[in-house]
Amino acid sequence: MTLKLIRGYPEYMRESIEMVEKTRDQRIKEKEKEKELALTAEEREEVLNKFHPDYAPGGKRELRVGVNQGEIVPNEVADILEAWPALNPDEVDLNDIDYDVDVLIIGGGGAGTVAALWANYEGVPAENILIATKLRHGDANSMMAQGGIQAADRPWDSPIIHYMDVLGGGHFANKHELVKALTEDAPKIIKWHEELGVMYDKDEKGNFIERWGGGTSRKRLHSAKDYTGMEIMRVIRDEARNREIPVLEFSPAVELITTEDGEIGGAILWNMETKEYYVVRAKSTILATGGWGRLHIRGFPTTNHYGATADGLVMAYRAGARLRDLESVQYHPTGAAYPEQIVGLLITEKVRGMGATPVNKYGERFVFPLEPRDVEAAMFIRECFGKGNCVQTPTGMRGIWLDSPMIEELQGEGAIRKNLDAMYRMYKRFGIDMTKDPILVFPTLHYQNGGVEINANAQVLKGDGSPYPRFFAGGEVEGGVHGKNRLMGNSLLDYNVFGRRAGISAAKVVRNSSKPGKLTLKHVKIFTEEVKKINVPPERRSPILLPDYRGKRVLARKIDLPVMQ
Amino acid sequence: MGKKIEILDVDSRQIMDDIKKAASPPEEVEHWVTIYVMGKPYQVPAGLTIMKALEYAGYRFIRGSGCRAGFCGACATVYRKKGEYRFRTALACQTTVEDGMYLSQIPFVPANKATYDIDKIEPSPTTLLEYYPEIARCVSCNTCTKACPQELDVMYYIQYAIRGDIKKVAELSFDCIQCGLCTLRCPAEIQHYHMAQFARRLYGKYYQPKSKWLERRLKEIDSGMYEKPFENLAKLRENPEKFKSLYYKILHEGMEKEEKRIEDPLEFIKGED
Ligand SMILES: Cc1cc2nc3c(=O)[nH]c(=O)nc-3n(C[C@H](O)[C@H](O)[C@H](O)COP(=O)(O)OP(=O)(O)OC[C@H]3O[C@@H](n4cnc5c(N)ncnc54)[C@H](O)[C@@H]3O)c2cc1C
Ligand code: SF4
Ligand code: SF4
Numbered sequence: 001m002t003l004k005l006i007r008g009y010p011e012y013m014r015e016s017i018e019m020v021e022k023t024r025d026q027r028i029k030e031k032e033k034e035k036e037l038a039l040t041a042e043e044r045e046e047v048l049n050k051f052h053p054d055y056a057p058g059g060k061r062e063l064r065v066g067v068n069q070g071e072i073v074p075n076e077v078a079d080i081l082e083a084w085p086a087l088n089p090d091e092v093d094l095n096d097i098d099y100d101v102d103v104l105i106i107g108g109g110g111a112g113t114v115a116a117l118w119a120n121y122e123g124v125p126a127e128n129i130l131i132a133t134k135l136r137h138g139d140a141n142s143m144m145a146q147g148g149i150q151a152a153d154r155p156w157d158s159p160i161i162h163y164m165d166v167l168g169g170g171h172f173a174n175k176h177e178l179v180k181a182l183t184e185d186a187p188k189i190i191k192w193h194e195e196l197g198v199m200y201d202k203d204e205k206g207n208f209i210e211r212w213g214g215g216t217s218r219k220r221l222h223s224a225k226d227y228t229g230m231e232i233m234r235v236i237r238d239e240a241r242n243r244e245i246p247v248l249e250f251s252p253a254v255e256l257i258t259t260e261d262g263e264i265g266g267a268i269l270w271n272m273e274t275k276e277y278y279v280v281r282a283k284s285t286i287l288a289t290g291g292w293g294r295l296h297i298r299g300f301p302t303t304n305h306y307g308a309t310a311d312g313l314v315m316a317y318r319a320g321a322r323l324r325d326l327e328s329v330q331y332h333p334t335g336a337a338y339p340e341q342i343v344g345l346l347i348t349e350k351v352r353g354m355g356a357t358p359v360n361k362y363g364e365r366f367v368f369p370l371e372p373r374d375v376e377a378a379m380f381i382r383e384c385f386g387k388g389n390c391v392q393t394p395t396g397m398r399g400i401w402l403d404s405p406m407i408e409e410l411q412g413e414g415a416i417r418k419n420l421d422a423m424y425r426m427y428k429r430f431g432i433d434m435t436k437d438p439i440l441v442f443p444t445l446h447y448q449n450g451g452v453e454i455n456a457n458a459q460v461l462k463g464d465g466s467p468y469p470r471f472f473a474g475g476e477v478e479g480g481v482h483g484k485n486r487l488m489g490n491s492l493l494d495y496n497v498f499g500r501r502a503g504i505s506a507a508k509v510v511r512n513s514s515k516p517g518k519l520t521l522k523h524v525k526i527f528t529e530e531v532k533k534i535n536v537p538p539e540r541r542s543p544i545l546l547p548d549y550r551g552k553r554v555l556a557r558k559i560d561l562p563v564m565q
Numbered sequence: 566m567g568k569k570i571e572i573l574d575v576d577s578r579q580i581m582d583d584i585k586k587a588a589s590p591p592e593e594v595e596h597w598v599t600i601y602v603m604g605k606p607y608q609v610p611a612g613l614t615i616m617k618a619l620e621y622a623g624y625r626f627i628r629g630s631g632c633r634a635g636f637c638g639a640c641a642t643v644y645r646k647k648g649e650y651r652f653r654t655a656l657a658c659q660t661t662v663e664d665g666m667y668l669s670q671i672p673f674v675p676a677n678k679a680t681y682d683i684d685k686i687e688p689s690p691t692t693l694l695e696y697y698p699e700i701a702r703c704v705s706c707n708t709c710t711k712a713c714p715q716e717l718d719v720m721y722y723i724q725y726a727i728r729g730d731i732k733k734v735a736e737l738s739f740d741c742i743q744c745g746l747c748t749l750r751c752p753a754e755i756q757h758y759h760m761a762q763f764a765r766r767l768y769g770k771y772y773q774p775k776s777k778w779l780e781r782r783l784k785e786i787d788s789g790m791y792e793k794p795f796e797n798l799a800k801l802r803e804n805p806e807k808f809k810s811l812y813y814k815i816l817h818e819g820m821e822k823e824e825k826r827i828e829d830p831l832e833f834i835k836g837e838d
């Protein structure tokens with residue numbers, strides 16, 4: 001019936017695997033020499049310009065509305081920023097307040113949960129905090145991180161070297177005050193995690209087992225097997241539950257509420273199951289809605305969770321916040337390219353960090369395995385679509401091999417089960433044993449490098465550059481920390497550092513000020529007027545909340561009846 | 566470092582279009598299977614995950630889809646295959662559809678979680694039992710282990726919990742994605758995954774030794790010893806070329822000699838202009 005598979009691969013792919021096996025011993029002997037493949041600055045440019053989806057023409061356009069008008073962003077992002085608001089402000093009664101809280105947190109992923117905990121530590125009672133989230137608490141990109149989190153705590157490392165790495169990785173476009181905060185707070189965050197009981201990988205003395213991340217000059221990646229994100233997320237969620245911080249699930253924010261005096265005063269939530277709205281008034285509002293992977297920029301598959309649809313960008317933009325670095329999209333070099341069921345899912349960078357080398361169809365090395373992500377991804381695309389030295393899958397995907405069995409040889413038998421169990425398990429579910437056979441990879445849409453601009457107190461900035469006193473953001477939704485390219489392990493750190501700072505800043509607002517001014521949705525109307533002027537198709541509305549993956553055949557027959565709505 | 570790579574003459578825009586095409590689902594379906602979604606039959610392409618097959622059939626998830634990658638436990642599914650009596654469990658996002666599957670999603674498990682103040686606990690062999698006394702009711706039927714889509718030794722970690730071996734519970738349960746399937750199937754109504762979460766936090770906090778290096782670094786930061794170098798770097802930024810070259814020096818030096826301590830990166834370019 002279906003294609004015959006030999007230990008998970010069709011026969012023709014096996015032929016290429018044999019070539020990979022033939023060169024393996026030699027490559028292991030010469031592992032050290034891989035460094036010679038590292039590209040110079042000029043070479044990086046050459047490869048990026050031709051093969052990185054961000055640089056290749058045709059993927060972007062100028063924004064025609066809002067604060068960042070005239071700036072270039074990916075088409076898919078422009079589509080939702082230039083869309084009609086999903087919510088009609090006239091259907092909402094702002095005088096009927098459903099939740100009147102001190103701190104509203106939009107997004108129950110990592111940043112949102114950290115912010116809630118720190119607001120609570122800083123004296124805001126749990127019952128005066130509200131986390132509103134789209135899916136379940138913890139259904140988030142934060143749960144999925146595998147590789148690890150960076151922090152400079154080894155004797156020969158320092159926050160300053162970490163700082164340099166972040167800047168270089170970001171092509172020196174980062175906002176310096178944020179990078180300083182990131183790298184200086186990092187050890188404190190790890191300490192906090194230790195106290196909460198996060199089970200990091202440690203040696204017998206208690207020091208962390210740290211690994212290389214792409215584009216770093218020191219080993220500083222802390223991990224918890226390859227479930228690092230899950231381990232941190234489930235611990236902080238458990239702590240939020242212990243403290244009984246209220247969470248509204250399946251109730252995403254669909255619009256921010258502004259105030260007559262130009263502040264942010266809460267948000268409108270929409271219960272996706274009952275379709276009713278809730279008005280939340282808040283002394284301070286924290287945006288923690290994460291990234292944009294589910295926009296499938298340039299048609300790429302993604303590593304992101306189901307709810308990563310950039311709602312936060314849309315809402316903040318309409319309210320007048322400034323966005324930055326949105327033209328740079330992070331594609332992770334190693335997404336699964338085969339089997340079809342898991343295309344786009346992440347193969348953690350740790351696989352390369354532990355010694356697996358990317359090789360082409362013929363088993364040849366062609367790239368230093370730990371270039372910064374954009375360079376590494378561009379080199380893979382070059383090998384596949386520029387040189388054609390790739391393997392094509394039965395469904396037409398192309399990919400190069402990541403020679404995972406090298407890990408067992410370099411680090412000892414059992415190293416994969418011990419450190420990369422999530423990866424091992426995923427492949428095994430589809431009949432592939434990555435301890436024995438290489439795995440096929442291709443770049444995948446991974447991370448929103450830019451976002452809502454903040455300052456070091458996590459305050460969101462307005463169009464004129466001044467901060468909103470009551471409005472904060474943390475995590476993937478905010479921009480500036482990573483410049484044009486984030487390095488591995490710095491975004492788990494980001495959501496902790498700026499989630500924490502947002503929580504502390506919000507608590508300060510609660511201590512020092514009274515209720516926000518009169519609530520309004522005027523900004524939505526003003527924005528609608530702008531959209532009117534530029535000819536946007538009437539069906540294009542945002543925030544989009546969830547992607548639509550229903551089959552074409554069904555959608556072609558779908559009709560709405562004017563009953564049961 | 567770096568050898569000249571060949572310059573390729575390519576049409577980048579075309580390449581991006583080709584990638585888009587390669588990554589979209591094939592137009593033609595070669596093989597079909599029939600699945601039963603809560604009893605209703607649907608034809609779907611072979612080779613999809615259960616999750617994608619349901620979507621193909623026209624379902625749009627609100628519940629039951631989270632990470633879509635095997636990390637969150639939102640997509641717990643119970644199914645039976647045609648001609649069998651046995652109930653099987655799976656993650657919808659990590660399991661391929663098979664012909665004749667009867668599927669039911671379990672998007673929520675109303676399990677009880679104990680609340681506690683992690684700072685006030687003095688862990689002892691009876692701590693787990695104190696907070697989750699129902700673990701003592703385990704009848705060793707092994708149903709939980711069979712239900713676990715992560716293939717963990719769930720019954721074993723419950724047994725270790727009863728004996729008070731927190732370390733073993735923490736280690737054996739580490740890969741738990743908290744899907745709740747074990748709890749749903751357990752005849753003794755044990756809340757395995759919440760208990761295991763508690764055990765892991767106790768282990769991480771009280772049994773794993775603390776990092777001395779981390780302590781030292783925190784003291785250094787508090788002492789303000791990095792302020793000056795940060796200021797120096799801020800100044801150096803005014804000269805972007807120099808700043809960049811410093812970055813590349815540190816990066817390459819670090820890759821060569823990882824364990825060299827750099828107190829002040831500016832030392833690197835002392836005497837240089
Ligand atoms: C597969 C994968 C692996 C990764 N690996 C690493 C790694 O090894 N190291 C590293 O440092 N980083 C890694 N990252 C990146 C990192 O995990 C994320 O950038 C980070 O966790 C983002 O945290 P966050 O809290 O900002 O967003 P999220 O954790 O995504 O949380 C955002 C939450 O907001 C919710 N939400 C969205 N819209 C709305 C709305 N309108 N209203 C209410 N709620 C909403 C979302 O559903 C989600 O729950 C990885 C990311 C992925 C996807
Ligand atoms: S132990 Fe239970 S909750 Fe955890 S993954 Fe297994 S079945 Fe799911
Ligand atoms: S299912 Fe319940 S009773 Fe049976 S072995 Fe597991 S914990 Fe014990």
Ligand code: FES
Pocket residue numbers: 629630631632633634635636637638639640641656657658659742
């Ligand atoms: S959707 Fe998260 S495990 Fe399947």
